[in-house]
Amino acid sequence: MSERAGRLEGEVALVTGSTSGxxxxxxxxxxxxxxxxxVTGRDSERGHCVVDVCxxxxxxxxxxxxxxxxAPVLVAAAxxxxxxxxxxxxxxxxxxxxxPVADLDDTAWHNALELDLLAxxxxxxxxxxxxxxxxxxxxxxxxxxxxxxxxxxxxAYISAKGGLxxxxxxxxxxxxxxxxxxxxxxxxxVLNERRDAHITDEERSRREAMHLLGLGTAEDVADxxxxxxxxxxxxxxxxxxxxxxxxxxxxGSFA
Numbered sequence: 001m002s003e004r005a006g007r008l009e010g011e012v013a014l015v016t017g018s019t020s021g022x023x024x025x026x027x028x029x030x031x032x033x034x035x036x037x038x039v040t041g042r043d044s045e046r047g048h049c050v051v052d053v054c055x056x057x058x059x060x061x062x063x064x065x066x067x068x069x070x071a072p073v074l075v076a077a078a079x080x081x082x083x084x085x086x087x088x089x090x091x092x093x094x095x096x097x098x099x100p101v102a103d104l105d106d107t108a109w110h111n112a113l114e115l116d117l118l119a120x121x122x123x124x125x126x127x128x129x130x131x132x133x134x135x136x137x138x139x140x141x142x143x144x145x146x147x148x149x150x151x152x153x154x155x156a157y158i159s160a161k162g163g164l165x166x167x168x169x170x171x172x173x174x175x176x177x178x179x180x181x182x183x184x185x186x187x188x189x190v191l192n193e194r195r196d197a198h199i200t201d202e203e204r205s206r207r208e209a210m211h212l213l214g215l216g217t218a219e220d221v222a223d224x225x226x227x228x229x230x231x232x233x234x235x236x237x238x239x240x241x242x243x244x245x246x247x248x249x250x251x252g253s254f255a
Contacts, residue, residue: 009034012082017092019046025218031057036082065119071126085130090120101155116160137180172238181237188244212246
């Protein structure tokens, strides 16, 4: 239990991609802080497992965000289950490894942009009337350090995340008169329960050497998301928060 439980008391959050990893950690933490949470993803079994640890504060809705009709369905589910929607977290994303631009066909570009940029935009559009109505709506977009520090072989993913950060600033400007804030988190390398289950010691050491404070966890991102979603950050909008253990403060590896 958080030492500051209740920071999101009375809020209702929709968290995409919340059946595992960062999204799962955010959903559980939000529920711990008092919010009602809509958990979404394509894996029903994992989704219900997340709901089970949220102490009655969450509901699962199976969703494929590639479907343009999904966004209004998810928003409607939040309204039906909890009566309002005050927080939107756009976390769902494609795989980072899609290829260099010279090797990517239109399908690869479409897949990345559809899930990493168009789906968040659709969700923001569907959620906006309710975020405006509550008088203190908050959107938290989960970006990636790759948007500002590119790595090889991820052209479509990087481009989509760069677009997500631009979308964050645009929404912040457009929605400020309606008291809806929009910020983003740009995580460095965050240990993932599935991807890193068999990470070698050598690879882990290499990753750690790129972060002044070592590797991050999904819970570290959840901590930041609580702050950006809560009224503690009521004077903060249009910001992309580098949550990367200090890696953006230095050039290259510090090993």
